[in-house]
Amino acid sequence: MIEVKDVTKKFGRKQVLKGVTFTAEKGEITCLIGINGVGKTTILNAIMALTPINSGQILIDGSAINKKSYEKITFIPDAITMLPQMTIGQSMQFMQDFYESWNQERATELLGFFKLKPEEKISSLSKGNTAKVNLLLGLALDVDYLLMDEPFSGIDIFSREQIANVFTSHLVEDRGVIITTHEINDIEHLIDQVVLLDDGVVVKAFNSEEVRENEGKSVVDVMREVYQQ
Protein backbone atom coordinates (compact mmCIF):
# COMPACT_ATOMS: atom_id res chain seq x y z
CA MET A 1 0.00 0.00 0.00
CA ILE A 2 1.17 3.53 -0.76
CA GLU A 3 0.32 5.88 2.09
CA VAL A 4 0.46 9.64 1.60
CA LYS A 5 -0.01 11.21 5.03
CA ASP A 6 -0.62 14.91 5.61
CA VAL A 7 1.91 15.94 2.96
CA THR A 8 2.66 19.62 2.47
CA LYS A 9 4.80 21.19 -0.22
CA LYS A 10 5.76 24.78 -0.93
CA PHE A 11 7.38 26.13 -4.11
CA GLY A 12 8.78 29.48 -3.04
CA ARG A 13 5.87 31.24 -1.38
CA LYS A 14 3.25 29.14 -3.10
CA GLN A 15 1.81 26.37 -0.98
CA VAL A 16 1.00 23.67 -3.53
CA LEU A 17 0.07 20.82 -1.18
CA LYS A 18 -1.66 21.66 2.10
CA GLY A 19 -1.85 18.38 3.95
CA VAL A 20 -2.71 15.79 1.32
CA THR A 21 -3.71 12.39 2.68
CA PHE A 22 -4.77 9.30 0.74
CA THR A 23 -3.83 5.68 0.24
CA ALA A 24 -3.45 3.54 -2.85
CA GLU A 25 -3.83 -0.21 -2.54
CA LYS A 26 -2.08 -2.87 -4.53
CA GLY A 27 -4.39 -4.35 -7.17
CA GLU A 28 -6.38 -1.12 -7.49
CA ILE A 29 -6.31 1.83 -9.85
CA THR A 30 -6.33 5.12 -7.99
CA CYS A 31 -6.95 8.24 -10.01
CA LEU A 32 -5.79 11.69 -8.89
CA ILE A 33 -7.99 14.33 -10.45
CA GLY A 34 -7.73 18.08 -10.30
CA ILE A 35 -7.21 21.13 -12.46
CA ASN A 36 -3.74 22.08 -13.72
CA GLY A 37 -1.40 23.32 -11.01
CA VAL A 38 -3.28 21.59 -8.21
CA GLY A 39 -0.24 19.46 -7.38
CA LYS A 40 -0.99 16.07 -8.97
CA THR A 41 2.45 15.70 -10.56
CA THR A 42 4.07 17.03 -7.39
CA ILE A 43 2.43 14.23 -5.42
CA LEU A 44 3.79 11.59 -7.82
CA ASN A 45 7.24 13.20 -7.77
CA ALA A 46 7.14 13.27 -3.96
CA ILE A 47 6.18 9.57 -3.78
CA MET A 48 9.23 8.78 -5.96
CA ALA A 49 11.50 11.10 -3.91
CA LEU A 50 11.99 13.28 -6.97
CA THR A 51 10.97 16.36 -5.04
CA PRO A 52 11.32 16.93 -1.29
CA ILE A 53 8.22 17.51 0.83
CA ASN A 54 8.03 20.11 3.58
CA SER A 55 6.14 17.94 6.04
CA GLY A 56 4.15 14.75 6.24
CA GLN A 57 5.08 11.20 5.42
CA ILE A 58 5.02 8.91 2.41
CA LEU A 59 5.26 5.16 2.94
CA ILE A 60 5.46 2.31 0.45
CA ASP A 61 4.41 -0.95 2.07
CA GLY A 62 5.18 0.62 5.42
CA SER A 63 8.65 1.96 4.60
CA ALA A 64 10.00 5.25 3.35
CA ILE A 65 11.30 5.08 -0.22
CA ASN A 66 14.89 3.93 -0.63
CA LYS A 67 17.08 2.71 -3.50
CA LYS A 68 15.59 -0.79 -3.34
CA SER A 69 12.07 0.62 -3.64
CA TYR A 70 12.75 1.46 -7.30
CA GLU A 71 12.64 -2.26 -8.04
CA LYS A 72 9.02 -2.39 -6.86
CA ILE A 73 7.61 1.00 -7.78
CA THR A 74 8.03 2.88 -11.01
CA PHE A 75 6.96 6.23 -12.35
CA ILE A 76 5.93 6.95 -15.91
CA PRO A 77 6.08 10.73 -16.31
CA ASP A 78 4.45 12.59 -19.20
CA ALA A 79 7.87 13.07 -20.88
CA ILE A 80 10.07 10.17 -21.91
CA THR A 81 12.90 9.40 -19.52
CA MET A 82 15.37 8.16 -22.11
CA LEU A 83 17.88 10.03 -24.23
CA PRO A 84 16.64 11.21 -27.65
CA GLN A 85 19.59 9.65 -29.47
CA MET A 86 18.82 6.19 -28.07
CA THR A 87 16.73 3.70 -29.98
CA ILE A 88 13.83 1.86 -28.38
CA GLY A 89 16.00 -1.27 -28.28
CA GLN A 90 18.84 0.60 -26.54
CA SER A 91 16.39 2.03 -24.02
CA MET A 92 15.16 -1.50 -23.26
CA GLN A 93 18.76 -2.68 -22.92
CA PHE A 94 19.47 0.19 -20.52
CA MET A 95 16.52 -0.88 -18.36
CA GLN A 96 17.63 -4.51 -18.48
CA ASP A 97 21.14 -3.51 -17.41
CA PHE A 98 20.00 -1.60 -14.36
CA TYR A 99 16.79 -3.22 -13.13
CA GLU A 100 16.59 -6.73 -11.75
CA SER A 101 12.82 -6.46 -12.07
CA TRP A 102 13.03 -5.99 -15.85
CA ASN A 103 10.95 -8.61 -17.61
CA GLN A 104 12.30 -9.03 -21.15
CA GLU A 105 9.50 -11.36 -22.16
CA ARG A 106 6.89 -8.81 -21.23
CA ALA A 107 8.90 -6.04 -22.91
CA THR A 108 8.88 -8.01 -26.16
CA GLU A 109 5.15 -8.62 -25.76
CA LEU A 110 4.59 -4.89 -25.24
CA LEU A 111 6.65 -4.06 -28.34
CA GLY A 112 4.22 -6.15 -30.35
CA PHE A 113 1.19 -4.85 -28.48
CA PHE A 114 2.11 -1.23 -29.26
CA LYS A 115 3.47 -2.09 -32.74
CA LEU A 116 6.84 -0.45 -32.02
CA LYS A 117 10.15 -1.20 -33.73
CA PRO A 118 13.29 -1.60 -31.56
CA GLU A 119 15.48 0.19 -34.13
CA GLU A 120 13.39 3.38 -34.04
CA LYS A 121 15.09 6.38 -32.45
CA ILE A 122 13.36 8.04 -29.52
CA SER A 123 13.83 11.46 -31.15
CA SER A 124 11.94 10.35 -34.27
CA LEU A 125 8.85 9.07 -32.45
CA SER A 126 5.46 10.75 -32.58
CA LYS A 127 3.94 11.95 -29.31
CA GLY A 128 1.67 8.89 -29.22
CA ASN A 129 4.52 6.45 -29.78
CA THR A 130 6.70 8.28 -27.24
CA ALA A 131 3.95 7.76 -24.66
CA LYS A 132 3.78 4.09 -25.63
CA VAL A 133 7.56 3.64 -25.22
CA ASN A 134 7.35 5.35 -21.85
CA LEU A 135 4.59 2.98 -20.87
CA LEU A 136 6.52 -0.01 -22.20
CA LEU A 137 9.58 0.89 -20.13
CA GLY A 138 7.43 1.14 -17.01
CA LEU A 139 5.16 -1.85 -17.59
CA ALA A 140 7.99 -4.22 -18.46
CA LEU A 141 9.25 -3.93 -14.90
CA ASP A 142 7.89 -6.52 -12.48
CA VAL A 143 6.90 -3.87 -9.97
CA ASP A 144 4.09 -3.75 -7.44
CA TYR A 145 3.17 -0.13 -8.05
CA LEU A 146 2.93 2.02 -11.16
CA LEU A 147 2.59 5.79 -11.09
CA MET A 148 1.45 7.38 -14.34
CA ASP A 149 1.36 11.09 -14.98
CA GLU A 150 -1.14 12.16 -17.65
CA PRO A 151 -0.62 9.15 -19.93
CA PHE A 152 -3.26 10.40 -22.38
CA SER A 153 -2.06 13.99 -22.57
CA GLY A 154 -1.83 15.33 -26.13
CA ILE A 155 -1.98 12.02 -27.97
CA ASP A 156 -4.27 10.83 -30.75
CA ILE A 157 -7.45 8.85 -30.15
CA PHE A 158 -6.06 5.53 -31.45
CA SER A 159 -3.01 5.69 -29.20
CA ARG A 160 -5.33 6.62 -26.31
CA GLU A 161 -7.43 3.56 -26.98
CA GLN A 162 -4.36 1.35 -27.10
CA ILE A 163 -3.05 2.76 -23.83
CA ALA A 164 -6.49 2.43 -22.19
CA ASN A 165 -6.54 -1.22 -23.29
CA VAL A 166 -3.42 -1.78 -21.21
CA PHE A 167 -5.44 -1.15 -18.06
CA THR A 168 -7.83 -4.00 -18.82
CA SER A 169 -5.03 -6.41 -19.75
CA HIS A 170 -2.93 -8.75 -17.60
CA LEU A 171 -0.13 -6.17 -17.88
CA VAL A 172 -1.59 -4.14 -15.04
CA GLU A 173 -3.30 -6.96 -13.17
CA ASP A 174 -2.50 -7.20 -9.45
CA ARG A 175 -0.49 -4.01 -9.45
CA GLY A 176 -1.29 -0.82 -7.63
CA VAL A 177 -1.68 2.04 -10.07
CA ILE A 178 -1.84 5.74 -9.31
CA ILE A 179 -2.76 7.75 -12.36
CA THR A 180 -3.29 11.44 -12.94
CA THR A 181 -5.38 12.40 -15.90
CA HIS A 182 -7.79 14.89 -17.38
CA GLU A 183 -9.05 12.36 -19.91
CA ILE A 184 -11.28 10.63 -17.40
CA ASN A 185 -13.71 9.35 -20.03
CA ASP A 186 -11.16 6.89 -21.42
CA ILE A 187 -10.66 5.09 -18.15
CA GLU A 188 -13.60 6.01 -15.95
CA HIS A 189 -14.94 2.45 -15.97
CA LEU A 190 -11.53 1.09 -14.89
CA ILE A 191 -10.88 3.31 -11.89
CA ASP A 192 -11.28 1.86 -8.41
CA GLN A 193 -10.44 4.82 -6.20
CA VAL A 194 -10.80 8.51 -6.99
CA VAL A 195 -9.00 11.32 -5.20
CA LEU A 196 -10.28 14.78 -6.09
CA LEU A 197 -7.81 17.55 -5.38
CA ASP A 198 -8.45 21.25 -5.18
CA ASP A 199 -6.34 24.09 -3.86
CA GLY A 200 -3.73 21.73 -2.43
CA VAL A 201 -6.08 19.51 -0.43
CA VAL A 202 -8.07 16.34 -1.03
CA VAL A 203 -11.64 17.55 -1.34
CA LYS A 204 -13.13 14.11 -1.79
CA ALA A 205 -11.82 10.56 -1.96
CA PHE A 206 -14.18 7.76 -2.87
CA ASN A 207 -14.57 4.31 -4.32
CA SER A 208 -16.05 4.74 -7.79
CA GLU A 209 -17.88 1.40 -7.67
CA GLU A 210 -19.56 2.25 -4.37
CA VAL A 211 -20.65 5.65 -5.62
CA ARG A 212 -22.01 4.07 -8.79
CA GLU A 213 -23.91 1.40 -6.90
CA ASN A 214 -25.11 3.38 -3.87
CA GLU A 215 -25.69 6.81 -5.37
CA GLY A 216 -26.03 5.99 -9.06
CA LYS A 217 -23.42 8.57 -9.95
CA SER A 218 -20.48 8.38 -12.29
CA VAL A 219 -17.05 9.78 -11.46
CA VAL A 220 -17.77 12.73 -13.73
CA ASP A 221 -21.03 13.40 -11.83
CA VAL A 222 -19.15 13.57 -8.54
CA MET A 223 -16.50 15.78 -10.14
CA ARG A 224 -19.22 18.17 -11.30
CA GLU A 225 -20.71 18.30 -7.81
CA VAL A 226 -17.37 18.99 -6.19
CA TYR A 227 -15.82 21.41 -8.65
CA GLN A 228 -18.95 23.35 -9.62
CA GLN A 229 -19.99 24.04 -6.04
Next chain:
Amino acid sequence: MNRYLKLVNFELGRFMKIYIALIGITIVSQLAAVIISSKSYLNNANQAIHVDRMTIEAFVEQYGKMSFNNVTNSILFFGPIALCVVTLLIYTLFIWYRDWFGKNTFIYRLLMLPTARLNVYFAKATAIFLFVLGLIALQLVLLPVERLLLQKMVPVDLRLDMTINEMIRYFDQIGVMIPNSFIEFVLHYGIGFVAVFVIFTIIMLERCFRLKGIFLGIGYGVLAFIVFFLPVFIQEFILFNYFYPAEIFVLMILTGLIVGTGSIWVSNYLLTKKIRV
Protein backbone atom coordinates in the same frame (compact mmCIF):
# COMPACT_ATOMS: atom_id res chain seq x y z
CA MET B 1 29.51 -1.44 -7.65
CA ASN B 2 28.33 -3.19 -10.75
CA ARG B 3 25.73 -0.51 -11.43
CA TYR B 4 28.34 2.18 -10.75
CA LEU B 5 30.60 0.69 -13.44
CA LYS B 6 27.67 0.46 -15.84
CA LEU B 7 26.90 4.10 -15.16
CA VAL B 8 30.52 5.07 -15.78
CA ASN B 9 30.45 3.16 -19.05
CA PHE B 10 27.19 4.87 -19.99
CA GLU B 11 28.56 8.33 -19.16
CA LEU B 12 31.72 7.66 -21.19
CA GLY B 13 29.61 6.60 -24.15
CA ARG B 14 27.52 9.76 -24.03
CA PHE B 15 30.56 12.01 -24.54
CA MET B 16 32.57 9.67 -26.75
CA LYS B 17 31.84 11.35 -30.11
CA ILE B 18 32.96 14.76 -28.85
CA TYR B 19 35.90 13.18 -27.06
CA ILE B 20 37.10 11.37 -30.18
CA ALA B 21 36.73 14.63 -32.10
CA LEU B 22 38.91 16.36 -29.47
CA ILE B 23 41.52 13.62 -29.78
CA GLY B 24 41.45 13.93 -33.57
CA ILE B 25 41.80 17.72 -33.45
CA THR B 26 44.70 17.44 -30.97
CA ILE B 27 46.60 14.89 -33.06
CA VAL B 28 46.12 16.67 -36.38
CA SER B 29 46.74 20.15 -34.98
CA GLN B 30 49.87 19.25 -33.00
CA LEU B 31 51.40 17.27 -35.88
CA ALA B 32 50.59 20.24 -38.13
CA ALA B 33 52.34 22.47 -35.59
CA VAL B 34 55.50 20.34 -35.85
CA ILE B 35 55.38 20.28 -39.66
CA ILE B 36 54.61 23.99 -40.10
CA SER B 37 57.17 25.13 -37.48
CA SER B 38 59.84 22.87 -38.97
CA LYS B 39 59.09 23.96 -42.55
CA SER B 40 59.10 27.60 -41.56
CA TYR B 41 62.47 27.18 -39.83
CA LEU B 42 63.89 25.23 -42.78
CA ASN B 43 62.66 27.86 -45.26
CA ASN B 44 64.46 30.53 -43.25
CA ALA B 45 67.55 28.33 -43.12
CA ASN B 46 67.44 27.64 -46.87
CA GLN B 47 67.01 31.32 -47.62
CA ALA B 48 69.91 32.25 -45.37
CA ILE B 49 72.26 29.44 -46.41
CA HIS B 50 71.53 29.08 -50.12
CA VAL B 51 70.46 32.59 -51.13
CA ASP B 52 72.18 34.85 -48.60
CA ARG B 53 75.23 32.54 -48.54
CA MET B 54 75.43 32.26 -44.75
CA THR B 55 77.24 29.31 -43.24
CA ILE B 56 75.25 26.88 -41.13
CA GLU B 57 77.26 27.94 -38.08
CA ALA B 58 76.54 31.62 -38.71
CA PHE B 59 72.84 30.90 -39.22
CA VAL B 60 72.66 28.87 -36.02
CA GLU B 61 74.52 31.59 -34.14
CA GLN B 62 72.14 34.26 -35.40
CA TYR B 63 68.81 32.40 -35.26
CA GLY B 64 69.48 29.56 -32.87
CA LYS B 65 68.79 25.88 -33.42
CA MET B 66 65.32 24.53 -34.02
CA SER B 67 64.04 22.98 -30.81
CA PHE B 68 60.70 21.69 -29.61
CA ASN B 69 60.14 25.12 -28.03
CA ASN B 70 59.57 26.49 -31.55
CA VAL B 71 56.71 24.00 -31.86
CA THR B 72 55.14 24.53 -28.44
CA ASN B 73 54.97 28.28 -29.02
CA SER B 74 52.70 27.68 -32.00
CA ILE B 75 48.96 28.19 -31.48
CA LEU B 76 48.46 24.95 -33.38
CA PHE B 77 50.22 23.17 -30.53
CA PHE B 78 48.73 24.76 -27.44
CA GLY B 79 45.39 25.64 -29.10
CA PRO B 80 44.00 22.08 -28.96
CA ILE B 81 45.22 21.73 -25.36
CA ALA B 82 43.29 24.89 -24.48
CA LEU B 83 40.30 23.59 -26.45
CA CYS B 84 40.34 20.30 -24.52
CA VAL B 85 40.64 22.09 -21.18
CA VAL B 86 37.79 24.49 -21.97
CA THR B 87 35.59 21.67 -23.36
CA LEU B 88 36.10 19.53 -20.27
CA LEU B 89 35.43 22.51 -18.00
CA ILE B 90 32.16 23.18 -19.81
CA TYR B 91 31.41 19.47 -19.75
CA THR B 92 31.76 19.46 -15.95
CA LEU B 93 28.62 21.64 -15.89
CA PHE B 94 26.96 20.11 -18.95
CA ILE B 95 27.27 16.56 -17.62
CA TRP B 96 24.54 17.42 -15.07
CA TYR B 97 22.45 20.09 -16.75
CA ARG B 98 21.83 18.14 -19.98
CA ASP B 99 19.89 15.60 -17.88
CA TRP B 100 17.48 18.23 -16.59
CA PHE B 101 16.78 20.23 -19.70
CA GLY B 102 15.09 19.39 -22.97
CA LYS B 103 12.00 17.35 -23.73
CA ASN B 104 13.57 14.09 -22.63
CA THR B 105 14.10 14.35 -18.91
CA PHE B 106 16.75 11.72 -18.34
CA ILE B 107 17.27 12.89 -14.77
CA TYR B 108 14.01 11.10 -13.84
CA ARG B 109 15.57 7.83 -14.98
CA LEU B 110 18.91 8.47 -13.25
CA LEU B 111 17.27 9.34 -9.95
CA MET B 112 14.92 6.34 -10.14
CA LEU B 113 17.66 3.78 -10.68
CA PRO B 114 17.72 1.10 -8.00
CA THR B 115 21.14 2.18 -6.80
CA ALA B 116 22.49 4.81 -4.44
CA ARG B 117 22.14 8.21 -6.08
CA LEU B 118 25.72 8.90 -5.06
CA ASN B 119 26.72 6.31 -7.68
CA VAL B 120 25.34 8.63 -10.37
CA TYR B 121 27.43 11.44 -8.88
CA PHE B 122 30.58 9.29 -8.73
CA ALA B 123 29.99 7.93 -12.23
CA LYS B 124 29.87 11.45 -13.64
CA ALA B 125 32.97 12.48 -11.67
CA THR B 126 34.80 9.32 -12.75
CA ALA B 127 33.92 9.99 -16.39
CA ILE B 128 35.43 13.48 -16.13
CA PHE B 129 38.59 12.12 -14.47
CA LEU B 130 38.97 9.42 -17.11
CA PHE B 131 38.52 11.94 -19.91
CA VAL B 132 41.20 14.18 -18.36
CA LEU B 133 43.61 11.30 -17.78
CA GLY B 134 42.94 9.99 -21.29
CA LEU B 135 43.89 13.31 -22.87
CA ILE B 136 47.05 13.47 -20.79
CA ALA B 137 47.95 9.94 -21.83
CA LEU B 138 47.39 11.02 -25.44
CA GLN B 139 49.75 13.96 -24.95
CA LEU B 140 52.36 11.65 -23.43
CA VAL B 141 52.11 9.36 -26.46
CA LEU B 142 52.12 12.27 -28.90
CA LEU B 143 55.25 13.97 -27.54
CA PRO B 144 57.74 11.26 -28.64
CA VAL B 145 55.95 10.97 -32.00
CA GLU B 146 56.18 14.72 -32.50
CA ARG B 147 59.83 14.70 -31.48
CA LEU B 148 60.52 11.93 -33.98
CA LEU B 149 58.72 13.86 -36.71
CA LEU B 150 60.79 16.95 -35.93
CA GLN B 151 63.99 14.88 -36.03
CA LYS B 152 62.99 13.45 -39.42
CA MET B 153 62.32 16.91 -40.87
CA VAL B 154 65.13 19.02 -39.46
CA PRO B 155 68.80 18.00 -40.02
CA VAL B 156 70.79 17.29 -36.91
CA ASP B 157 73.07 20.36 -37.47
CA LEU B 158 70.10 22.67 -37.23
CA ARG B 159 68.18 21.19 -34.35
CA LEU B 160 68.50 20.95 -30.62
CA ASP B 161 67.25 17.59 -29.40
CA MET B 162 65.35 17.51 -26.12
CA THR B 163 64.37 14.64 -23.90
CA ILE B 164 60.66 14.17 -23.15
CA ASN B 165 61.39 15.39 -19.64
CA GLU B 166 62.91 18.61 -20.98
CA MET B 167 60.02 19.09 -23.39
CA ILE B 168 57.58 18.86 -20.47
CA ARG B 169 59.63 21.07 -18.17
CA TYR B 170 60.16 23.88 -20.69
CA PHE B 171 56.53 24.06 -21.65
CA ASP B 172 54.45 25.34 -18.73
CA GLN B 173 51.07 24.11 -19.98
CA ILE B 174 52.33 20.55 -20.37
CA GLY B 175 54.23 20.85 -17.10
CA VAL B 176 50.94 21.44 -15.28
CA MET B 177 49.36 18.43 -16.96
CA ILE B 178 52.30 16.08 -16.63
CA PRO B 179 53.90 16.71 -13.23
CA ASN B 180 57.57 16.06 -12.65
CA SER B 181 57.24 14.60 -9.18
CA PHE B 182 54.77 12.66 -7.07
CA ILE B 183 54.17 15.72 -4.90
CA GLU B 184 53.32 17.78 -7.97
CA PHE B 185 51.05 14.99 -9.19
CA VAL B 186 49.17 14.89 -5.87
CA LEU B 187 48.92 18.69 -5.81
CA HIS B 188 47.84 19.24 -9.42
CA TYR B 189 45.42 16.34 -9.67
CA GLY B 190 44.26 16.62 -6.07
CA ILE B 191 43.27 20.23 -6.68
CA GLY B 192 41.60 19.20 -9.94
CA PHE B 193 39.60 16.36 -8.39
CA VAL B 194 38.55 18.43 -5.38
CA ALA B 195 37.55 21.25 -7.75
CA VAL B 196 35.31 18.85 -9.70
CA PHE B 197 33.61 17.72 -6.46
CA VAL B 198 33.15 21.34 -5.37
CA ILE B 199 31.66 22.29 -8.78
CA PHE B 200 29.34 19.27 -8.63
CA THR B 201 28.20 20.33 -5.15
CA ILE B 202 27.53 23.87 -6.37
CA ILE B 203 25.45 22.39 -9.22
CA MET B 204 23.55 20.23 -6.72
CA LEU B 205 22.82 23.29 -4.58
CA GLU B 206 21.52 25.16 -7.63
CA ARG B 207 19.39 22.19 -8.75
CA CYS B 208 17.90 21.80 -5.26
CA PHE B 209 17.24 25.42 -4.40
CA ARG B 210 17.34 27.06 -7.87
CA LEU B 211 17.82 30.87 -7.50
CA LYS B 212 18.59 30.65 -3.79
CA GLY B 213 20.89 27.74 -4.67
CA ILE B 214 23.02 29.95 -6.93
CA PHE B 215 23.87 32.15 -3.95
CA LEU B 216 24.36 29.14 -1.70
CA GLY B 217 26.60 27.63 -4.38
CA ILE B 218 28.72 30.76 -4.65
CA GLY B 219 29.00 30.83 -0.85
CA TYR B 220 29.97 27.16 -0.80
CA GLY B 221 32.57 27.71 -3.52
CA VAL B 222 34.15 30.61 -1.61
CA LEU B 223 34.12 28.60 1.64
CA ALA B 224 35.70 25.59 -0.07
CA PHE B 225 38.40 27.84 -1.59
CA ILE B 226 39.19 29.41 1.80
CA VAL B 227 39.32 26.06 3.60
CA PHE B 228 41.48 24.46 0.92
CA PHE B 229 44.03 27.29 0.84
CA LEU B 230 43.86 27.96 4.59
CA PRO B 231 47.43 26.68 5.22
CA VAL B 232 48.76 29.06 2.54
CA PHE B 233 46.76 32.00 3.94
CA ILE B 234 47.96 31.25 7.47
CA GLN B 235 51.53 30.99 6.20
CA GLU B 236 51.32 34.26 4.25
CA PHE B 237 49.22 36.49 6.48
CA ILE B 238 49.26 35.19 10.05
CA LEU B 239 52.31 33.09 10.90
CA PHE B 240 54.66 34.50 8.22
CA ASN B 241 56.68 31.55 6.87
CA TYR B 242 56.20 29.48 10.02
CA PHE B 243 55.70 26.18 8.16
CA TYR B 244 58.19 24.24 6.06
CA PRO B 245 57.03 23.60 2.48
CA ALA B 246 56.56 19.90 3.32
CA GLU B 247 54.29 20.86 6.21
CA ILE B 248 52.26 23.13 3.95
CA PHE B 249 51.96 20.22 1.52
CA VAL B 250 50.67 17.87 4.24
CA LEU B 251 48.27 20.52 5.55
CA MET B 252 46.93 21.11 2.04
CA ILE B 253 46.35 17.39 1.59
CA LEU B 254 44.35 17.52 4.83
CA THR B 255 42.31 20.56 3.79
CA GLY B 256 41.83 18.98 0.36
CA LEU B 257 40.47 15.86 2.01
CA ILE B 258 38.18 17.96 4.19
CA VAL B 259 36.84 19.91 1.19
CA GLY B 260 36.57 16.79 -1.00
CA THR B 261 34.79 14.58 1.54
CA GLY B 262 32.70 17.54 2.69
CA SER B 263 31.56 18.14 -0.89
CA ILE B 264 30.70 14.48 -1.38
CA TRP B 265 28.78 14.40 1.91
CA VAL B 266 26.81 17.57 1.08
CA SER B 267 26.08 16.27 -2.44
CA ASN B 268 24.90 12.93 -1.08
CA TYR B 269 22.57 14.70 1.36
CA LEU B 270 21.19 16.93 -1.39
CA LEU B 271 20.75 14.05 -3.86
CA THR B 272 18.92 11.94 -1.30
CA LYS B 273 16.86 14.53 0.54
CA LYS B 274 16.56 17.73 -1.44
CA ILE B 275 16.88 17.10 -5.15
CA ARG B 276 14.12 18.27 -7.52
CA VAL B 277 13.47 17.11 -11.05
